[in-house]
Amino acid sequence: MGCAYMFLQVNNVAKTFAEHEVFSGIDLSIHENQFVSLLGPSGCGKSTLLSMVAGLEAATEGSISLGGKTILEPGTDRGMVFQQPALFPWLTVKDNVTFPLKDKLSKKEQDQIAAHYLKMVHLTRFKEAYPHELSGGMQQRVAIARALAMDPKVLLMDEPFGALDEQTRHILHDELMKIFQETKKTILFVTHSIQEAIKLSDRVIVMGTRPGRIIADFPVDVERPRQRDDSRVIELEQEIMELLKGEINKVLKEELDHETKHFT
Amino acid sequence: MKLSILLKRVLFIGVLLAIWQGVYMSGYFPAIQFPPPTKVFQAMVEGFADGKLVSALLASFKHLLIGLGLAIGIGTLIGVLLGKSRQADETAGMYLIAMQSIPSIVWVPLAIMLIGLNETAVIFVVVLGGTFVMALNTRTAIHSVPPEFIKAARTMGTKGMRLFFKVEVPASLPYFMSGIRLAWAFSWRALMAGELLSNGPGLGYSLRYAMDFAQMEVVIGIIIIVGVIGSVVDQLFFSKMEKKVMRRWGLLK
Numbered sequence: 001m002g003c004a005y006m007f008l009q010v011n012n013v014a015k016t017f018a019e020h021e022v023f024s025g026i027d028l029s030i031h032e033n034q035f036v037s038l039l040g041p042s043g044c045g046k047s048t049l050l051s052m053v054a055g056l057e058a059a060t061e062g063s064i065s066l067g068g069k070t071i072l073e074p075g076t077d078r079g080m081v082f083q084q085p086a087l088f089p090w091l092t093v094k095d096n097v098t099f100p101l102k103d104k105l106s107k108k109e110q111d112q113i114a115a116h117y118l119k120m121v122h123l124t125r126f127k128e129a130y131p132h133e134l135s136g137g138m139q140q141r142v143a144i145a146r147a148l149a150m151d152p153k154v155l156l157m158d159e160p161f162g163a164l165d166e167q168t169r170h171i172l173h174d175e176l177m178k179i180f181q182e183t184k185k186t187i188l189f190v191t192h193s194i195q196e197a198i199k200l201s202d203r204v205i206v207m208g209t210r211p212g213r214i215i216a217d218f219p220v221d222v223e224r225p226r227q228r229d230d231s232r233v234i235e236l237e238q239e240i241m242e243l244l245k246g247e248i249n250k251v252l253k254e255e256l257d258h259e260t261k262h263f264t
Numbered sequence: 265m266k267l268s269i270l271l272k273r274v275l276f277i278g279v280l281l282a283i284w285q286g287v288y289m290s291g292y293f294p295a296i297q298f299p300p301p302t303k304v305f306q307a308m309v310e311g312f313a314d315g316k317l318v319s320a321l322l323a324s325f326k327h328l329l330i331g332l333g334l335a336i337g338i339g340t341l342i343g344v345l346l347g348k349s350r351q352a353d354e355t356a357g358m359y360l361i362a363m364q365s366i367p368s369i370v371w372v373p374l375a376i377m378l379i380g381l382n383e384t385a386v387i388f389v390v391v392l393g394g395t396f397v398m399a400l401n402t403r404t405a406i407h408s409v410p411p412e413f414i415k416a417a418r419t420m421g422t423k424g425m426r427l428f429f430k431v432e433v434p435a436s437l438p439y440f441m442s443g444i445r446l447a448w449a450f451s452w453r454a455l456m457a458g459e460l461l462s463n464g465p466g467l468g469y470s471l472r473y474a475m476d477f478a479q480m481e482v483v484i485g486i487i488i489i490v491g492v493i494g495s496v497v498d499q500l501f502f503s504k505m506e507k508k509v510m511r512r513w514g515l516l517k
Contacts, residue, residue, distance in 0.1 A: 054419050076421040086416035089513040090434045100420035102430075132514025143416075150420060 007032040007186060008053070008154060013062035015048055022048050023212030024061065028205065035180055035187045037197035039240070040207030041248050046190045048212075050158050053188060054080045067153060076100060079147030080156040083163055085139035087131040093118065093142050094127040100150045117145035120179060137168035141175065148179070154186040161196070173199060177224060194240050198233055199226055206240055208247045210254065216243055299481040307481040308489070316470070317489070323465035324455060327383060331390025332451045336444060339395040343402020343443070347436075353403070360399055368393035368454035372461045386458040386466065393454025394447035401443025405436035441509045445502035452494055 006029035014024035022045040030036050038046040051057040053064055055074035064071045066078065087096045097117060098110040105113070118124050121141035131139055140160060147155055161169045177200065180187055191197050197204045198220055206216040218240065222232050281301050287293070288300040299307075311317035346353045346360065371392045375385040409432050417431045459468025467486060474482035510516040 056415055056418060074418045074421065074423075078419065080416070080419040082412055082416065084412050086410070086412040088413065088431070088434070090437070099417075099430075100422075103426075130512065130514070146420075156419075 006030065007067060008188070009065045010049070010053075011062050011064070013049070013052065013059045013064060015045065015052065015057065016060045021211055026062070026212075026214060028214065030186065030188065030203075032186050033184045034202045035189065035200055036203045036205060037189045037191055037201040038205050038207060039191055039194065039197040039244075040212075041192060041209050041244060041251060043212070043251065044207040044209040044247070045212030046192075046207050047158050050080075050156050050188060050190050053154075054078055054156050056080075076150040077153045078156055079150050079152035079154075081140070081143050081147050081158065081160045083159045085131070085136070085143040087139055087142055087146070089131050092128050092130060093123060093134070096131065096142055097146045097149050099146065113149050114145075117148050118142075120148070120182070121145045121175065135168075137164050137172060140164065140172065144176070144179070148183065148185070152185070154188060157187065157189045159190055159192070162191075169196075174225075176200065181224075194237055194244070195228070198222075198236050198240075199228075204236075204240065206243055209251055215247070216240070296478060297480060299484070304481045304484045304488070307479070308485040311482065311485065317467075317486075320465055320467045320470040321489075323383075324459065324467040327386050327390055327459070327466060328451060328455050331387045331455065332394055332448060334387075334391045335394025335447050335451055336398055338391070339398025339443070339447060340402050340440075342395070342399035344406060346399065347403040347406025357403070360396055360403075364396040364400055367457075368450065369457035371454075372458055375458070376461070381463045383462070383466075386455070386462050389458035390451045390454045393457075394451035397450050398443050398447040401439055401446060402436075405439030405443065406432065408439055409435040438506070438510050438513050438515055441502075441506040445498065445506050448502055449494070449498065452497075456490060 008028075008030040010026055010028035013026045015022040016024075026049065038049060040046045048057060052059055053066075053071065055071050055078065071078075087093075088099065091099065094111075094114045097114040101110045101113060114127065115124070118127055121144055123138060123141055123145070126134060126138065131142065134142070144155075144160070161172050164172065173196070176187075179185075180200075189197070189200060201220050204218045204220060205214055206218070207213065208215040218236060220236065222230055222236075226233055284301050288295075288298055292298075308317070342360070346357055368389055371389050372385075375388045375392075379385040379388055413431055413435050414427070417427055422431065455466075456468045456471075459466035460472050462469055464470070464473070467490060471483060471486045471490075474480075474486065507516060
């Protein structure tokens with residue numbers, strides 16, 4: 001990409017856990033206000049890469065920078081939503097949303113921000129409820145509101161809808177699209193669902209496994225809202241499916257080899 | 265439905281009392297060894313009326329409150345240290361379990377020799393009775409904080425003391441409450457062991473005193489009081505608090 005300054009920049013990053021290398025030599029540049037998906041089979045290191053952008057994991061080699069600043073630790077410029085809502089059960093919905101704002105803003109400002117984002121995720125009615133009183137989908141919406149409340153530069157989402165049922169997932173896709181268009185946040189979204197990645201993203205980065213690496217980078221040039229039966233959507237799906245088939249077979253073959261080695 | 269449970273329980277006690285009365289009336293045991301329920305009840309009423317049982321109870325509660333308070337405090341400190349420091353846990357964790365396995369009555373001779381035949385020795389035994397179980401449960405409480413809570417809090421820029429007090433402490437509250445309930449139960453047992461061999465005052469001392477003077481009705485009366493207090497405090501206070509926390513934390517529906 002010919003741009004001199006990239007919003008989110010991953011430079012030659014490697015990650016090794018103990019002796020095991022997750023990936024190495026990862027380069028990635030992401031524009032501001034873009035919705036980018038990291039797509040790949042399990043074990044490709046997509047979640048690890050996202051954790052590194054969050055600052056939860058340190059890079060073994062290389063560096064990651066956001067807005068020109070190198071990422072060294074977690075910070076409020078990056079909001080994260082996990083597969084588990086990870087809401088604090090001892091706090092009400094509203095207090096969960098204002099958790100990152102405590103000590104930083106006045107009570108009134110906190111209330112205003114909470115009201116704003118709870119309205120955005122349609123949970124105004126539940127602001128005094130406790131997390132365990134909500135369904136999984138509602139909890140995940142609170143988690144999104146909580147991440148947005150810090151007004152981060154980028155929203156990091158680690159398979160945020162992976163634990164939800166199909167119906168709820170589709171509803172949340174639509175809500176997330178509205179939020180994306182309304183807030184103009186940069187979103188980095190990890191998923192293993194091809195359909196989900198194509199439905200939501202401006203750009204899909206496909207990762208392969210053993211070793212983890214980027215194998216393709218697709219711009220999704222389809223008008224939103226996207227229809228599942230759109231010819232371009234179907235075309236992209238098949239193209240990515242073809243690419244990933246090889247990767248998934250590689251994992252299966254390796255597991256099979258491993259088994260035969262041990263059981264014959 | 266609720267009434268029928270109550271009815272069953274009342275009936276059960278009624279049957280037990282009837283059997284007791286029956287054995288008494290059979291004359292198999294001498295009356296001095298086996299008083300009837302009415303005589304035990306009378307002894308309890310008299311004990312409360314002349315204030316002897318009241319002052320014994322007050323003394324016992326004083327020992328318990330001081331001892332349990334110290335046990336919870338010391339146990340929490342040890343538990344947090346072991347929960348937060350892997351090094352400390354690997355070094356001392358095993359010994360904590362060993363200490364916990366020592367019945368508290370075993371500490372009584374040591375306490376008397378070390379401190380003397382006084383109330384401080386009783387409190388010392390109560391402290392030892394509750395501290396280790398409190399420490400073990402606090403350690404478990406810290407270890408059982410869901411890692412996703414810590415991760416989520418860190419991504420919101422929370423770290424250090426704020427992370428500990430605003431996330432780890434509240435997240436570990438359910439197990440911590442179990443620790444307090446168990447510390448109470450262990451301390452209550454330790455209290456009776458300590459007082460039984462002490463020089464008074466206290467419920468345990470009154471029990472031994474009654475034994476020395478062959479007042480079986482008082483002995484049985486005090487045993488009943490000890491049982492009632494143990495279960496009532498647990499049910500009305502500690503179990504309730506624990507369940508309340510568990511429910512709020514979504515661990516109990």
